[in-house]
Amino acid sequence: MNSEFVSSVGHLKVNHVTRCRSSSCVRCSKVCGFILLLIFIVGSYMLSSERKTLLFPPYLLEEDLSEDALRDAVRNIATKVKFEARRVPDVSESIGLEKHMFSVIPQHFLPNVKNPCWFEELRGNVSEDPYRSNLFGRSRQIQLIFERLSGSFRQRLRRHDGKLQRLRCLPYFYIIGQPKCGTTDLYERLKLHPDVRLTPPKEPHWWTRKRYGIIISGERPHTRFPLDHYLDLFDPVAIQIQQSLLGNSSSGIITGEASASTMWDNNAWLYFHDNSTWAEPPSLVLDSIHALQPDARFIAILRDPVERLYSDYLYFGTVNKSALDFHQKVCESLRMFDGCLRDAGLRACVYNGTLNNAMTVRLQVGLYVVFLLDWLSVFSRDQLLVLRLEDHASNLTLSMSRIFRFLRLAPLSDQRQRQISRRPASNTRHASDRNLGPMQTITRELLTLFYAPFNQKLAEVLRDESFTWDGRSEHA
Template identity: 25%
Template sequence: MWNTLTGSNTRKRTVFLISVTICIFVIYAQWSKAFGIFSNSKGNSKPDNVNLFSEKLRAAANNQLTSVKNVSDKRTSLPTLQDSNFELKEINSFDITTLTNVTNATEIEQVNKTLTLLSRQVGSDSVIDWSKFQHISFRQKPKQNMSDLPYFLRFEKAAYDIMNMEPITFDPAFKNPCWRGGDSFTSLNDGSLHCLPYFYIIGVKKSGTTDLYVRMKRHAEFCEPFRKGSQWFPRLRFGTDVTSRINNYVLSIIQRGFDPRKVEFFISLFDKPALCISRSLSTRRGKDPLRYKMVTAEASPSTFHMHTNWERLPGNENLNDPRYTNFQYIKHITPNVKIIILFRDPTTRLYSDFLHTTRVWYGRYSPYVFHRDVIQLIEAYKSCFRRFSQRSCVYNNTLKQELRSKGVILAESFNAGFYAVYMKELLAVFGKAQLFPILMTDYITKMEKTLRNAFSFLDMSSVSSRTMRRMLKIGPQNVSNKKKAGIMLVETRDMLYEFYRPYNEDMVTLMNDTQYLFPKP
């Protein structure tokens, strides 16, 4: 047939092709209609399944939210659909034009996109979250929490008694603090090589710690641990908020019989870099005693400001502020360790952390929610400072728990902005020689110089120009997305700058550097 249409009769051939195309389209349209593929996205008529979808959405939401309330970690108290300020009034092919507290086209568009996704998730393993000031979103159900493990059913002080540990005798042939199990640490009497971090990147959260770590791990003398930060000091050993860290590697260590509350467990987290270090025998040069020059690190940014359960630990009982913190524990097990800290304007850092935290856990993108939380945080800490010392309030875990119970999600992060309090502790414990502070602005504008200075501080070999180019070519890491939420409200920014100013001035005096004033842009 085709042959009869070829040749000079182009008109007949064109008509034939058009006819065939129309036939295919009609058949496909009828087939799609029969199986319900096409949705009625325009017009006033509502499809028959709209009310059914609305009922399923409401039922699924209430069922899922009820289950969230029973989750052991209870990161947030979520209302039922009836208690929420959101009310589903009209659903026309997932097109909502009337939604309480949604007042602009951008938010309505976001609601439409979210509901379209949600329509595919009804009946699945999803949890619906919402907030007074922002759109509906959903996240996955939390996995097993560390606090559900039998280790954490009761608090045993002996498990956390680090300060009474006998000092570990490290092998001088290793640049990194390493030793053979059985030589000096009887609880790891297995004859294997064990190592602890040579240096820590301890904070501050949302100040570029991930970005710095990702670039530094490209150094030829670096052995990468199982993850950037184990969060063992601030979280993991207490079973606190570590859902995402219950991975196969951690569980395998527990299955080997290690108690996650004890230092032996922390040491076991570095078995992978210990193996890497043991295979890196170097050629001695002159009188250099070092035979193994590879090192490893730990980079949990919460170590700087999150001193969980300090009031229950041995030596801190019945005190208003701690005698021992994360810093003393690190110093005790690794006396010569080196510490890197990045600092950022505490106001912009807090908003960045808000965007990151709400994106990961709650789906609550809104500068208005941030403004509301900041007001409560400032009022709570001002009230505390009128009654107690600055240090007591900064380390007051009860205050942070009360704020969290009111729905304030940034109590820990707000606390991290008191830089001078923690820096005084660090200087008292480690001294200037073991500390390398970095301003985030310097890191961004002078990245190569900062990296070379960091490697020099760590006594690591200078990297070649080629390696440095590779480090600098890496894209920015762990950057918060401000486009969705918008910029911080001016009134919120002014409140925070005013609140943090005296503490920034203390930091200027402590560091002898006016850059720590972090002037308002």
């Protein structure tokens, strides 16, 4: 019902804005604004019934869509941007929230294996198919993998101190974001390295969504995916590592996953904590990962957030896509974000799931520095490799070499390096989307203004002016 509400509101707003632009919009704004106000009052309560305040205050619905008014609104947002340090929870707090996880996964992993792996005591009937009920197996591709794994399961068990054990593994590294920034291309190229094993799905979205029972972003939780189901995804690499151990040799094989939601998506916290609308999350996904894997390594590939947002709209949009429709959605979302900042701090708005689900384009995903600062509040700078898609695409050989060094992988032959670099790009824009043309000039101007203070802070944190995406570094 909640998703139907958001859809119906979005449909009403688009139709309203399409009929009424610029000066003509003033004539119908009062009636439509009143209707929208009533809808948002009811809808905010429906989307967040436990909260005592509304997400969308009445002043948000004032309909002045002139270019000057929109520029003023974006400049107003910039005056409220303050990068304040978060309260970092103790590791004990994170463990308390995930007691089962920390009872299953040990504090220390096997010493002669590069990838984080351990032997887990097997309980229950070993003759049963351990993958039969795995919720990831709903995908036919994953189901076929599980069917092959189940055939050799009993042969993979080892007996130690009279108990049966199976080898379990976590990812050595995570590609944590961002969407529409080249994560698929990076994932496919990494698979070509002989010491890297990446199994489908590319994006389990377990840390951010499925462990809470969220299957599709924006929907309410349903059945949670257990930790064991996530660990099953890495059994193919566990088999190869175990074979190395049986041969009395150390293993340099590593595995990883590439859920582009890991860096930024913390929307699920709203469903599991009693809080006010304007609160910040008491803990983030990164806190759980840090408590579990303090030595993990992370790759974030970023892109000019203005271009990222348009690409995101074209890829995930369904019907009536156009430069005009994108402009209208950007204006609506900017006004919503501005409205939130009138009552709450920056981090509270960035992590406000109700706001994020209501905005018709994902503005918050491009606020890279907010997420990066939070990751750096628990992980060291040398554990996080931050790349620009523009640099990656322009010099694949240099970019992949940098990534391989970061992952501490062995050097490659020239032939293998050429094979990886010359692989065709993955997940490029569809021809039908390219035919829609570029975004409107005013849309680009508004988004550039909006993202500018965040990009500048990002460049300061990374000590690299190219992350301002202002063109100066590229032409230097």
